[in-house]
Amino acid sequence: MSEQAGKNNTLEENQKTTENQDGQDKAPPTTKEARDLVVMVEAGVRDPKSIVARWIIVLLCLAWSIFQLSIAHDPINSHIARIWHLAFAIGLTFLVYPAYKQHSTPFWVSLTQKIIPSFASKSIRKTIPVYDWIFAALGMASALYLWWDFDNLIFRQGMPNQTDIVMGFILIVLLLEAARRALGPALSILAAIFLAYNFIGPYLPEILRHRGIPLDFMISDMYLTTTGIFGVPLGVSVSFVFLFVLFGALLDRAGGGKYFIDVAFSALGTFRGGPAKAAVLASGMTGMISGSSIANTVTTGTFTIPLMKKVGFPGHKAGAVEVAASTNGQIMPPIMGAAAFIMAEIIGIPYLDVVRAALFPALIAYLALLYVVHLESLKMGIKPLPRKELPKFWKTVLRGCHFIIPLAILIIYLVVLRRSPVASALHAIQGLMVIMLVQRPIIAFLSLGYHRKAGTLDPDLDLKRYISGAFVDGLRDLWDGLIMGARNMISVGIATATAGIIVGVVSITGLVGRFVNIIDVLSMGNMALMLVLTAMTSLILGMGMPTTANYIIMATLTAPVILHLGADMGIIFPIIAIHLFVFYFGILADVTPPVGLASYAGAAIARSDPIKTGVQAFYYSLRTVILPFIFLFNTELLMIAGVTAAGGVIWLDDPVRLAWIFFSGLIAMFAFASALQGWLVIKCRWYERLFLLLACATAFRPGVFEVYLPFDRLGMQILGVCMFFAVYIFQKIKVRRFQKFMASRAQEKGE
Template identity: 40%
Template sequence: MILKRDAAFVQWIITGLAICLSFFVLYYAVFGSVIAMKQRAIVLLLSFVLCFLIYPAVKKQQERLSIVDVLLVMLSVAVTVYIVIHFESFILRAGSTTTMDMIMGSAAIFLVLESARRTIGWALPLIALFFMLYATFGHYLPGMFGHNGYSFSRMIHHLYLTTEGIFGTALGVAATFVFLFILFGAFLERSGASKYFMDLAISLTGKSKGGPAKISIFASGLMGSISGSSIANVVGTGTFTIPLMKKIGYKPTYAAAVEASASTGGQIMPPIMGASAFIMAEMLGVPYMDIVVAAILPAILYYLSLYMNVHLEAAKIGLEGIPEAQIPKFRKIFFQGLPFLAPMAMIFIVLFTGASPMKAAYIGIFVLLAASLIKKSSRMNVKTLVSSLKDAAVTSVSIVSATACAGMIIGVVSLTGLGLKFTDFVISFAQGHILIGLILTMVASIVLGMSLPTVATYIVLSVLTAPALEQLGVPIFAAHLFILYFGVFADITPPVALASYAASGIAKCSPMAASFKTLRVALIGFLIPFLFVYFPALLWQGSIIEIIIATVTAILAIIAIAASLNGYFIAKTTWLQRILLLASGGMLIVSEWITDVIGLIVLVFVYGWQRYQKNH
């Protein structure tokens, strides 16, 4: 008998397991009465089973559930239940490894690699395999990257029986904070929040020049922070904003570029910032609110750069906004959606008090469920609740698989001391120059980000390149946010610009043309990580005066560079004016008061020049 994945029986099992997973994570968040490693093992168990029931081994088996899938489900139960039952004995054995440990550990590693391959592709499993080979055969390597080599049993013990590998911090964060915020996002989506945020964006920006493009920026920023996925955000908001942009006169490639760049920025926009920020807080050992505070100004500057680009482009080609009759009134929309703002506000408040993101997430969920009851249109029935619980669990499967796989890489790094070796390499190559270290890290982040999810990219580089940047003198927050930013920007960097490709499908234009146009629209954003490295005040590190000066000069620099790139300031620019504007932006970026003053004078001069030309 051939069992199909879409068979009612299989779907009932998937739905039941997904609901169990969501309820278990929520239970652990509220009561916390399960040992952390056991909790992670249970989450991994349910995620494994869902993975092998939902994702086929090969595309040809898309519809069929094979005997191999069933065997992998059974093996998943064995390797994770083994951890739950024997956890206490692992501690008592003090590092010794039995034959059964070796069998279960080997199977667990295989399952992690296979689940990651099915959900996110070959790249991360191959990198993990490379690291394991490095741990085994490192004694054959000459020079600074060589080591004594580790036996297979030692590696199995480290990766499977401790919290240094598969069941490490990365999986722990995915199985708690990240999952809960995905669940929060699922409930928010089902309650109608997406339409509310879209209507709010229309009411705020619809009338201005190039209104639909600005709607895309606002709506994508709001939704992207919650969804944590550039592509999902493009599909969610782009189906509305891209046709609107095309309708008022934007070219399809430009419409796709605006949507892709705005959606990608959601992963760097507080308060949620996708999954990576939670992992960052755990790795740095700081309250999550500290990450949010540090990230807020750079995120605003990124979206300001997008806003200036679309505003100047609209002014240059004479595009107007949406007719006023089609724009909802802000006051009416704002008050209609107060139930959706209440849980967001509550998350901020709980985080501000110093509580954990896990507590903020489950309180936000409960407040959202209560607030949704106020209005009939947002009220969720049993079917909606079940769908939300299922969606959250299914969405989390790929993140759990990726973080478990990345955990193995971290385990090898800690076992072999590779992090210190790589740090020494970067420092020696950079020869004390921070800029060289930053460029190396930028390239590594973008290249890895093209093939790995942002979470995995951040995890790998946080243990490899972040320590090197710190030793070169980069502040710790700046080093980690630098890695995160460029891992995110990989989604809009050709040739593998997945967010741009998704947007091009909606805009019906060339994917490659859309990706290069996106790079141009978001180009100023690529300068922002360098800005906050050289100006820590942009991360709220410094006096109030320093923060104000750094913020104002950064804003003026963004305006000047955007005007230069678009060939429009308050009127179309000449080539000399474009050069002067670019020079003004460059001088405003340099951290010297004299260059700031000269840059400001040049900017005012060009403004006055254009004002004179316009009036005569």
């Protein structure tokens, strides 16, 4: 669930080194290479040669996963849980993320090497320098100091002693460095600027001025309380996010990711542009469990992108389809991304309500992307794959249907029984662990039966050893899944803790009120301009940091701006709609050039230009760009009927009305996609594209036109849907007339 903006050069190098000198592409990446790409970007690039170093990393990861599972089963004090969570994250960061790239040795390392020739002379990916061991130990010690002296700290809260100040200072500095390593420089620089704002406040212009915060008070608030580093974002990472990331890692290790890809290909491969449509479906299915744009792009893209290129998609478009589909995985219920859990905690609503509100926009976004892929296939004349090249559908479904069990457990506990996300994830993980332990022995047993029946069983085969070996393989899968789940969480834990610094500064200095005034001045009281400024801020910030950190900052700074300025203009937006608005634009930053890491990952697999791939992916994602603006004003898309006087949400519960809202919204998005692509049945003329845009606006925002036409809201939506189908029928008639004309011409020539 994390993306780092500081690994772009590594991805570009990966792409360049996989091309021949004569410009010809090599074979597509193998599954191992793809997994290595995910590890390199998301889980740390180090793979130490030293057995001791390797085992220390493995045991720390294993201990972290076991710790999180134990506190989910038997909860402890939430502050202590956050302390241990950050200790694991910051310690592992310095062990698995180097301080610099091997090819760009910093000045201070070169200078030290001249004095001490042996210093950092070895590969930073295969060895862990002494200073990283020291930083890891100091980072863990400065966090665990709070646990060790917890009772005394409670008594002297607000009155830190000298040791508290020193340990707090060490943790803040090392946390900023850990964020730089794991997430790139953007978040650490932004957090440092906010920290500096504490001290330079008295010297700033009046609109940003404040009295200034003393160093001891700032460190006390950031380090000793739950309003800074150990605040709500880190708390959500401890309680919810780790379990769902671990669930995704275990399911992928068990073979669930490959299963979903195979099902998607067997279901959609025979349609026009089948591999691209299968990429969308597979990314949606894996996105439900991974919540990571990078991991989703690489996991599914390894299989889908080469096949898309094989049937005729250019490399940059094949990569862009996968990137656009994978990025939307963070908005796909039931798991979504890490930010969704933080959203529920910040707003103070059940996570199930976040899922409910996000369902229709996510489904519309994915179905619209399938439609976009279909239009692209029509434009390029791409043919479907022969059925003989694809796996049989029902055989594929039945082969891995046991992977549906843990997902079913999760959904039943979360949606039907309405249990907490923690309890739901814990039960799903337990069910998945059982499957991982028994699936290989069962498969081995069935294989023995098949060979015995066919008469091909080796008489010298040790049956007991064969079955026990399969069980050991299952244990190894479980072991690897627990380790990878922890490694995938390193950057999330660091991101939430670092973002907590920014939240703490905003809380101390009262920056929200000043930010409201700044946006109000810049937007000149115009609601549309204010929303555009907010969206652009989310995109710009998101280009350099993961979605989770981006959302936390935007939820702290810009979400209150939309709420307050909207109220001043007489518009009451539901809080969930506002937070989904900034959430969507944080996700889109994974696509947006020049930093969108998902685009770099897709380009690396497609062997295409990263910027060109990113631009194309953003073009495909424009349907996701307009959705937040639509559901902010048309809250029925979020299943919201209105807002109460107390600020609560009135949910829509009429199934017929909900079905119509979804259908009309989907047709509106189809109209927008056709207008954007310039294609419906055939190429659209300019006036047809304008008519399709009008159909989109009429179905999505019927209230705008109610004043001018004698229709109510429902009537306007029906009109918009009819306008889309009118263009469709019009083009169908044109095609048939042309076909008849060509047939008559051919007949005349034949006569």
